[in-house]
Amino acid sequence: MKMRSHGKSVVVWILLAMLILGLGGFGLRNFSGSAKSVGAVGDTQITVDDYARALRQEMQQRSQQLGQPVTMAQMRSSGVDQQVLGKLIGQAAIGESARRLGVSVGDKELQQQIYKVQAFQNASGEFDRETYKFALRQQGYTEPQFEAQLRDDLSRSIIQGAVAGGVDAPKPVVDAYTKYVSEKRGFTWAEVSESDLSKAIPDPTDDQLQSYYNDHIDQFTAPQTRDITYAWLTPDMLADKVKIDDATLKAEYERRADEFKQPEKRLVERLVYSDMDAAKAAKAKLDGGATFADLAKDRGLTLADADLGDVTRDDLGKAADPVFSAENNAVVGPVETDLGPALFKVNGIIDAQETSFAEARDELAGDAEAEKARNEIGKMSEDLQDRLAGGATLEEMAKETDMELGQIAYTADSTDGIAGYDEFRKAADEATTDAYPDLQTLSDGGVFALRLNKIVPPQPKPFADVKDEVAAAWRADQVVQAEEDRAKEIVSAVEGGKSLGETGVLTTKVASIGRGGYSDELPPPVISKVFKTEPGKPAQITANGKVYVFVTDKVIPADMEDADTKLISGQIGTQLSNSLANDLLNFYxxxxxxxxxxDLDNQTVTAVQSQMQ
Structure with a gap:
């Protein structure tokens, strides 16, 4: 197996996971049994726990990306389990090389690396041993285990640097890629529309429509439908039962006063100097024509570094009066501040804003009533679940509680009503006809339960019911075919010496567009074909149901001295260099x-995976 990524070992990924997941852990347990490893390269073992951790982390990351749990079966079907194992084999190979060569790191370097990890630090940013121990326990490590793996990881990084460090892609190769990517085209194009046809499309016969219907039956087939009965209760349904009195709303208004009563603010940039003389010298330079950006540059800063954003008087301390007295775009100072003498530039004035209770009432009421309704539903949930567990039908739930009954012919495209909730769609997709209704929650605090009555498989819609749809689809196909035939005539005419405009179509000229460039008027396949067509040659293409003809007028070579092109060249160089480095590591x-x-123990690999189903 090839090693897909040597740059980060399992240990480094675990450190990152601690930072990202807030030490939440993966719910991993140690695997028991006689087998201690899933394989080895030489004498370097790939332990069972290492493999389990790597699998669990990959499942966690993919679940977060997809927004839903990823199962081990899905990992296997997409080959991700093999990718994870391949990474560990590659790491083990580099580790074995380090072992054979006697490459390692000392205790001092190991300690420094551990001290740098934020997850092991206390609130003061200092390494804390108790925090360290707790973090390792959360990940299923003992201190000796973790430190041994980290030492191995650092040793591997030394080998990796020796094998692939400093690899640079050859400049001719980088330049060739850059020229290809940055090359542009100029072209003239036209859309061939129905108005460009010499003959009108005739009306279809019934036989033609029936034949079209038969040949394109997939277009006229109803999708699988799930006949579902459901009962649900949302905060909106309780709106009449959770009204909030004005006294409560006014109290809430006062509690959120900072939200509804905004003081005046200023958009401000600030430069702080070491002493008053330096600040005065900077102000003199400003009065002499320099800009605030120039002053920032003199300090090795950018305006972004000097930007304070929108600030109130309280934010500015001693500088509040002069700054708030200044006009827009004025520079104030030098002013003594807690940080030292400073210059302030006023970039905007934001007036005080106050929303009255009357203006805020609807918002306050909506928030408070929705919260109260969610709380009421929360209180009801146990009783509702108990009723369902006791055998109550959805129809009975609707009669005896505040829940409302509904019916839906649910398909994968359903989005109206309750089908607008992700939670309902997931439950509807997974429901079986033999399952009992179970109370589930909705994203807005509501609840629902459903019953799958039956599944209606995909089936063709009767011809009589979709005859108009068939006629519209038949005509659209006929129009495109006729437009393509007309496009062929236009291409032939241009090849015979006419210009595109002389063929009678309305043309548009594009002076320059980059490879993969975006056009408001043309779909990407047209741009792609322009770059595949020789200059001066006409071509046609059908994309998104429309027919286009074009002539590539010119090739515009990449300007290798252009700033954007240099940036692209740098990015290409980095990508190619990384790819070469990874190839070297793979070969090594x-x-x-x-x-x-x-040596791989496939039986143990399977056993580890089976405990993650």
Whole structure:
């Protein structure tokens, strides 16, 4: 197996996970049994726990990306389990090389690396041993285990640097890619529309429509439908039962006074100096024609570094009066501040804003009533669940509680009403006809329960019911075919010496567009084909149901001195260099595997995966 990424070992990923997941852990338990490893490269083992951690982390990351749990079966079907194992084999190969060469790091370097990890620090930003121990316990590590793996990881990084460090892609290769990517085209195009046709499209016969219907039956087939009965209760349904009196709303208004009563503010930039003489010298330079950006640059800063955003008087301390007295775009100072003498530039004036209770009442009431309704539903939930568990039908729930009954012919495209909730769609997709209704929550604090009555498989819609749809689809196809035939005539005419405009179509000229460039008027396939067509040659293409003809007028070579092109060249160089470095590591790891030997215990691999179903 090839190693897909040597740059970050399992240990580094665990450190990152601690930071990202707030030490929440993966719910991982140690795996028991006689097998301690899933494989080895030489004498370097890939432990069962390492493999389990790597799998669990990959599942966690993919679940977060997709917004829903990822199962081990899904990991296997997409080959991700093999990718995870391949990474660990590659890391083991580099580790085996480090072991054979005697490469390692000392205790001092190991300690420094551990001290740098934010997850091991206290609120003061200092390493805390108790925090360290707790973090390791959360991840299923003992201190010796973790430190041994971290030492191995650092050793591997030394080997990786020796093998692939400083690899640069050859300049001719980078330039060739850059020229290709940055090359542009100028072209003239026209859309061939129905008005460009010499003959009108005739009306179809019934036989033609029937034949079209039969040949394109997929277009006229109803999707699988799930016949579902449901009962639900949302905060909106309780609106009449959770009215809030004005006294409560006024109290809430006062509690949120900072939200409804905004003081005046200023958009301000600030530069602080070491002493008053330096600040005065900067002000003199400003009076002499320099800009605030120039002053920032003199300090090795940008305006972004000097930007304070929108500030109130309280935010500015001693500088409040002069800054708030200044006009827009004025520079104030030098002013003594807690940080030292400073210059302030006023970039905007934001007047005080106050929303009265009357103006805020509807918002306050909506928020308070929705919250109260959610709380009421929360209080009801236990009783509702008990009723369902006791055998109450959805129809009975609607009669005896505040829940409302509904019916839906649910398909994958359903989005109206309750089908607008992700939670309902997920439950509807997973429901079976033999399952009992169970109370589930909605994103707005509501609840629902459903019953799948039956599943209606996909089936063709009767021809008589969709005849108009069939006629519209038939005509659209006929129009496109006729437009394509007309496009062929236009291309032939241009090849015969006419210009595109002389063929009678309305043309548009594009002076310059980049490879993969965006156009408001043309779909991407047209731009792509322009770059595949020789200059001076006409071509046609059908995209998104429309027919286009064009002539590529010119090729505009990349300007290698242009700032944007240089930026692209740098990015390409970095990507190619990284790719070459990774290839070198792959070759090196493969060589180590061949020399040291790769041993995999597929039975243990399967056993680890089975505990993650």
């Amino acid at each position: 790891a493969t060589a180590v595997e061949s020399e040291a030997g790769l």
